[in-house]
Each structure stands twice: as C-alpha cells, then as structure tokens.
Amino acid sequence: MREVPDRVRRQVIRRAADRCEYCGLSQAGQEATFHIDHIIPIAAGGATVVENLALACVSCSLRKGARRTAPDPQTGAEVALYHPRRENWQVHFRWEGVSLEGQTPTGRATIAALDMNRPIILAIRREEKLLGRHPPPDRLQPGSGRHSEIRHCSGLSSRERLPLHRLRRRLIEPIARCAVVRDERFGFDNRASGPLSAS
Numbered sequence: 001m002r003e004v005p006d007r008v009r010r011q012v013i014r015r016a017a018d019r020c021e022y023c024g025l026s027q028a029g030q031e032a033t034f035h036i037d038h039i040i041p042i043a044a045g046g047a048t049v050v051e052n053l054a055l056a057c058v059s060c061s062l063r064k065g066a067r068r069t070a071p072d073p074q075t076g077a078e079v080a081l082y083h084p085r086r087e088n089w090q091v092h093f094r095w096e097g098v099s100l101e102g103q104t105p106t107g108r109a110t111i112a113a114l115d116m117n118r119p120i121i122l123a124i125r126r127e128e129k130l131l132g133r134h135p136p137p138d139r140l141q142p143g144s145g146r147h148s149e150i151r152h153c154s155g156l157s158s159r160e161r162l163p164l165h166r167l168r169r170r171l172i173e174p175i176a177r178c179a180v181v182r183d184e185r186f187g188f189d190n191r192a193s194g195p196l197s198a199s
C-alpha cells in the first residue's frame with residue numbers, strides 16, 4: 001500500500017474526529033491503529049488525497065479492501081458501497097442499540113460487506129456504550145460533516161489556538177468538543193463545554 005504522508009494522515013484523523021468513518025467506532029479505546037482507507041482504491045486509480053481518504057477501523061478497512069460495490073442483501077442487486085466523502089452517513093445507516101441498520105441499498109450492502117454487526121463488534125460496542133463512547137453523538141456521526149472543516153477552535157484564546165495538527169492523539173476527544181463549540185452557529189448550545197485546554 002502506498003504510504004500516506006503523516007500530514008495527510010493527521011488531517012484525515014482530525015476530520016473523522018478519530019472515529020471509523022464507516023462504523024463509527026472510536027479509536028480512543030482500541031489497541032489497533034486505524035487505517036487510512038482509499039475510498040476509491042489505488043488499483044482503480046484512486047489518489048492519495050484527502051478527498052479520497054477515510055479513517056477506517058481495522059475491521060472495516062480489511063473487509064472493504066479494494067471493493068467499491070457489494071450486493072444488497074435484500075434484493076441481491078450489486079450496489080455502490082457507502083462513500084464517506086460524498087454521502088451522508090445518516091441517510092444510509094441508523095443505530096438500533098448496538099446494531100447498525102441499513103436504510104438504503106447502499107447502507108444494507110455496506111453493513112453486510114463489512115460485516116458491521118458481527119458478534120465481536122457488538123460486544124465492543126456494548127463496552128463502548130458503558131464508557132459513554134457509543135453511540136457517537138449525532139454531531140460526530142461519521143459523515144455528518146460538522147467537524148470536517150475545523151481548522152482552529154474558535155473557543156480558544158489566541159495563545160491557546162494551536163494548529164490542530166500539532167495536537168496529539170490524546171487530545172482528539174477535546175478537539176471533538178471544540179468542533180461543537182464552533183457549531184454554535186448551527187444551533188448547538190455548547191457553551192457549557194467550555195474552552196479547550198492544550199495541556
């Protein structure tokens with residue numbers, strides 16, 4: 001696999017709020033490092049550019065591999081897999097507790113192809129739920145786009161307003177809160193979350 005430059009990798013992780021952009025799993029509690037998925041595979045001409053990259057947990061990444069389509073289990077028709085950059089996650093998927101339900105042919109096909117409801121992942125989601133990390137808040141659902149344009153946190157003083165690429169992974173969750181601060185203009189009342197600390 002072609003190397004993804006560190007700068008691009010950090011950009012993809014930040015944009016995804018450190019969650020798998022297919023199944024929503026948070027990287028925070030996982031031992032395995034998530035993959036940078038080429039949505040259109042390199043073999044099919046996909047470029048290593050942020051518009052063609054998505055953060056994917058190891059399970060989703062390996063199962064997707066170079067696939068771009070899969071059968072809709074309901075009809076058998078071969079349909080496009082979910083495209084994290086072009087499509088809205090919530091159009092295709094919804095949570096039923098710890099299970100994912102497909103709402104469209106693409107949603108159903110992606111869940112089946114990536115085996116997104118197998119027992120081990122359900123067990124992981126139950127643990128994540130106990131830790132308050134599942135389900136992802138609506139504003140951080142994969143593909144919601146609300147956190148995708150963040151450059152700086154507007155809730156910080158200028159001294160604290162570090163370029164996000166300089167923040168370490170352990171700060172990703174605070175960065176997610178930062179995204180909420182910026183989304184005030186979208187109607188979120190998030191003042192209670194307070195400004196970020198870079199310490």
Ligand SMILES: [Zn+2]
Pocket residue numbers: 020021022023024025056057058059060061
């Ligand atoms: Zn995943």
